[in-house]
Amino acid sequence: MGRKILLEKINVENIHTYDVYRKEGGYEAVEKALKKMTPDEVVEEVKKSGLRGRGGAGFPAGMKWSFIAKPEGVPRYLLCNADESEPGTFKDRYLMEKNPHLLIEGMILSSYALGCNTSYIYIRGEFMWILRILEKAIAEAYTNGWLGKNIKGSGYNLDLYVTPGAGAYICGEETALIESLEGKRGNPRMKPPFPAIKGLWQCPSVVNNVETLASVVSIVNNGGDEYAKIGIGRSTGTKLISACGNISKPGVYEIELGLSVEEFLYSDEYCGGIKDGKRLKACVPGGSSVPILPHYLVTKTSAGEQRLMSYESLADGGFATGSMLGSGGFIVFDEDQCIVRNTWNFTRFYHHESCGQCSPCREGTGWMEKVLHRIENGHGHKHDIDLLWDVQRKIEGNTICPLGDAAAWPVAAAIRHFREEFEWHINEPVKCLEKNYGLVKEPVLAI
Amino acid sequence: MPKVTIDGHTIEVAEGTTILNAARQIGGDLVPPAMCYYSKLDVSGGKCRTCLVEVTKGSEKDPRPMPKLVASCSTPVMDGMEVGNKSSAKVMDARKGVVEFLLINHPLDCPICDQAGECDLQNLSYEHGASGSRYEEDKRTFEKIDIGPNIQLHMTRCILCYRCVNTVDQITDSRVHGVLNRGDHSEIGTYIHNSIENDFSGNVIDVCPVGALTDKTFRFKSRVWFLNPMNAHCKCDKCSGEAVVWMFGDEIYRVTGRKDQYGEVKDFICNTCRFDSKDLAKWTIEGPRHIERGSIIGQGHYELKPEDNIKEIG
Numbered sequence: 203m204g205r206k207i208l209l210e211k212i213n214v215e216n217i218h219t220y221d222v223y224r225k226e227g228g229y230e231a232v233e234k235a236l237k238k239m240t241p242d243e244v245v246e247e248v249k250k251s252g253l254r255g256r257g258g259a260g261f262p263a264g265m266k267w268s269f270i271a272k273p274e275g276v277p278r279y280l281l282c283n284a285d286e287s288e289p290g291t292f293k294d295r296y297l298m299e300k301n302p303h304l305l306i307e308g309m310i311l312s313s314y315a316l317g318c319n320t321s322y323i324y325i326r327g328e329f330m331w332i333l334r335i336l337e338k339a340i341a342e343a344y345t346n347g348w349l350g351k352n353i354k355g356s357g358y359n360l361d362l363y364v365t366p367g368a369g370a371y372i373c374g375e376e377t378a379l380i381e382s383l384e385g386k387r388g389n390p391r392m393k394p395p396f397p398a399i400k401g402l403w404q405c406p407s408v409v410n411n412v413e414t415l416a417s418v419v420s421i422v423n424n425g426g427d428e429y430a431k432i433g434i435g436r437s438t439g440t441k442l443i444s445a446c447g448n449i450s451k452p453g454v455y456e457i458e459l460g461l462s463v464e465e466f467l468y469s470d471e472y473c474g475g476i477k478d479g480k481r482l483k484a485c486v487p488g489g490s491s492v493p494i495l496p497h498y499l500v501t502k503t504s505a506g507e508q509r510l511m512s513y514e515s516l517a518d519g520g521f522a523t524g525s526m527l528g529s530g531g532f533i534v535f536d537e538d539q540c541i542v543r544n545t546w547n548f549t550r551f552y553h554h555e556s557c558g559q560c561s562p563c564r565e566g567t568g569w570m571e572k573v574l575h576r577i578e579n580g581h582g583h584k585h586d587i588d589l590l591w592d593v594q595r596k597i598e599g600n601t602i603c604p605l606g607d608a609a610a611w612p613v614a615a616a617i618r619h620f621r622e623e624f625e626w627h628i629n630e631p632v633k634c635l636e637k638n639y640g641l642v643k644e645p646v647l648a649i
Numbered sequence: 650m651p652k653v654t655i656d657g658h659t660i661e662v663a664e665g666t667t668i669l670n671a672a673r674q675i676g677g678d679l680v681p682p683a684m685c686y687y688s689k690l691d692v693s694g695g696k697c698r699t700c701l702v703e704v705t706k707g708s709e710k711d712p713r714p715m716p717k718l719v720a721s722c723s724t725p726v727m728d729g730m731e732v733g734n735k736s737s738a739k740v741m742d743a744r745k746g747v748v749e750f751l752l753i754n755h756p757l758d759c760p761i762c763d764q765a766g767e768c769d770l771q772n773l774s775y776e777h778g779a780s781g782s783r784y785e786e787d788k789r790t791f792e793k794i795d796i797g798p799n800i801q802l803h804m805t806r807c808i809l810c811y812r813c814v815n816t817v818d819q820i821t822d823s824r825v826h827g828v829l830n831r832g833d834h835s836e837i838g839t840y841i842h843n844s845i846e847n848d849f850s851g852n853v854i855d856v857c858p859v860g861a862l863t864d865k866t867f868r869f870k871s872r873v874w875f876l877n878p879m880n881a882h883c884k885c886d887k888c889s890g891e892a893v894v895w896m897f898g899d900e901i902y903r904v905t906g907r908k909d910q911y912g913e914v915k916d917f918i919c920n921t922c923r924f925d926s927k928d929l930a931k932w933t934i935e936g937p938r939h940i941e942r943g944s945i946i947g948q949g950h951y952e953l954k955p956e957d958n959i960k961e962i963g
């Protein structure tokens with residue numbers, strides 16, 4: 203049994219209410235920090251813990267915090283990124299829905315560490331019911347003196363607000379999130395300046411994922427060193443993984459980083475193996491944006507070593523034979539799944555979600571979707587695969603924000619590892635339609 | 650003052666100057682093309698990605714190259730920075746890609762477009778584009794929309810550079826003109842079909858790098874290369890009154906701002922000068938406007954310099 207930190211209390215009845223949360227040791231970290239620690243000491247503990255951002259990029263949280271500018275007389279803001287919209291990722295919603303006070307406690311600690319007196323939770327608009335859960339929990343925290351003026355007599359003030367987005371994946375990108383919070387169209391900003399210098403209302407700001415902030419509670423309670431003992435190498439602590447696809451037990455799991463992919467995928471404690479006794483075909487280990495891995499690279503790296511659930515091991519081999527831990531959206535495909543169809547589906551998502559500011563992403567995502575749709579539906583040409591490759595190559599790295607990369611990588615990886623399947627779609631359109639849909643009996647002429 | 654080297658040419662520029670502006674100070678064909686940046690606007694650039702360049706050396710202090718190509722219009726130079734534009738194969742390749750992206754949904758209706766001949770996208774495609782298209786699908790199309798009585802928006806041609814949006818943001822106090830929807834369904838709009846109540850709204854036509862925003866008092870009147878652009882000024886209490894009048898014989902067909910070699914106007918002119926001053930008597934003609942050699946507008950255009958010393962005959 204791996205250690206549980208974030209989900210430790212998740213099944214305690216009524217843990218979402220203040221009374222139960224408090225009885226289970228809640229808000230003790232805030233008590234400890236406000237009474238015994240300076241803000242810098244909290245930052246120091248987080249640095250020691252090696253905690254890395256859980257929103258996707260895996261940037262060390264303590265380091266990010268230490269970059270925040272501290273000009274005299276200018277407010278600073280902590281923004282919690284609860285926009286969770288990546289296909290395959292559904293961990294934050296689970297945490298917030300079940301245990302909202304854990305996030306609130308984490309935010310109080312982090313705001314204290316950063317010297318913020320106003321903080322925001324930017325939540326995905328579709329999560330309206332979670333917004334209500336959070337608002338209720340925040341009201342309880344105010345009533346009990348954990349938020350507001352002069353928290354528990356420490357002289358520290360903090361106001362916490364929840365703001366819903368309006369249904370755009372791009373508003374999870376940190377600068378688009380800031381624009382959206384300011385009431386503007388959610389277009390990512392040009393960087394630099396980074397949010398740590400000029401963020402919300404041009405003031406220094408830090409954007410962190412829900413899970414990152416919730417992890418701070420245990421770091422303050424038990425010390426950064428204790429947290430750093432969990433995990434492997436630079437991947438410290440525990441991580442929430444949302445597992446889905448063709449597995450026996452889809453769901454949200456907390457793992458100690460460094461768990462082997464094999465154990466995660468096949469043990470009954472976690473995914474419970476491939477559903478209905480089928481064989482593994484491929485796996486997207488970190489949410490739709492990361493490269494897909496073919497079955498022979500899922501549990502082993504190209505060097506034949508065991509693949510672990512950690513930032514480093516999943517990325518082993520670079521993009522040629524590796525992938526990324528990303529946001530922990532673990533999507534599993536069995537032998538009957540069509541990679542072309544899946545790639546088309548992902549690309550359709552990015553096409554729909556591109557903000558449309560920069561030309562490579564705006565036009566390229568739509569183009570890739572159309573070409574993939576054509577291949578999937580039996581109208582592909584031989585040159586389409588090379589065309590797709592060229593289009594994704596010209597998007598990647600040439601855009602304002604990483605959404606362009608996120609759209610390009612899955613296409614590149616699918617072609618890299620499953621080129622034969624693309625070719626089969628093009629050479630045998632009828633057979634492929636029959637297999638995937640059972641629709642076509644008469645031969646259709648590929649245009 | 651930081652020193653920057655672009656395609657082997659070194660120049661010293663003021664602190665905070667962008668790579669693009671440093672290149673413009675050097676001049677010549679090492680200047681990256683810019684489809685969205687507009688130096689006369691407070692906010693612009695970063696969007697079209699045509700100005701991408703390769704930074705092969707970050708600075709004297711930190712000589713590491715930048716991992717990705719950067720938008721030269723919004724990246725400030727550092728002392729000792731070395732930049733590749735035309736000399737970088739990576740840049741040329743990426744730029745070719747950007748032009749292709751800009752064109753896949755562009756109607757390429759130059760033969761019936763008023764902007765033809767003075768279109769930045771046309772010039773860009775001529776230099777960096779391919780002769781054929783790899784895009785086989787239907788292009789996205791929109792209905793034409795009137796933004797007030799004098800401006801027409803033909804969204805199908807738009808490349809979403811945001812220049813007009815930034816212009817209107819700058820001249821008006823509230824947000825009246827912006828972008829609706831997202832991705833490749835984005836469209837410029839004045840929610841919904843409003844006119845822009847501002848004396849300088851006509852400048853959106855001048856800043857538009859393509860033929861998406863056109864002057865309704867001029868639409869379909871003439872090809873620009875049949876007209877003679879003349880520098881002219883008038884007494885105007887709203888703007889400087891310094892403009893270009895585009896003439897056919899004795900008639901003024903249209904009035905625009907004075908655009909420089911990068912397609913940027915010197916001053917914003919007012920709507921009265923632009924739309925309602927087609928009477929020659931109102932203007933003092935200064936002389937023919939300088940047209941770049943090689944521009945199609947130069948055909949049939951005579952520029953006399955004083956030293957030519959040509960006397961009137963007859």
Ligand SMILES: Cc1cc2nc3c(=O)[nH]c(=O)nc-3n(C[C@H](O)[C@H](O)[C@H](O)COP(=O)(O)O)c2cc1C
Pocket residue numbers: 254255256257258259260261263266283284285286287288371372373374375376377409410411412414415603604605608
């Ligand atoms: C297109 C796009 C969407 C993103 N969506 C999310 C999201 O839904 N939730 C999230 O926490 N981070 C998201 N991110 C990452 C954030 O930009 C940012 O890196 C993260 O919130 C930082 O928090 P962390 O350091 O705690 O991981 C997204 C990034 C991009 C480019």
Ligand code: SF4
Pocket residue numbers: 372389390555556557558559560561563564601602603604605606607
């Ligand atoms: S990469 Fe896509 S989503 Fe990001 S700024 Fe550019 S157009 Fe918008």
Ligand code: FES
Pocket residue numbers: 682683684685686694695696697698699700701720721722723
């Ligand atoms: S001019 Fe620099 S990105 Fe458009």
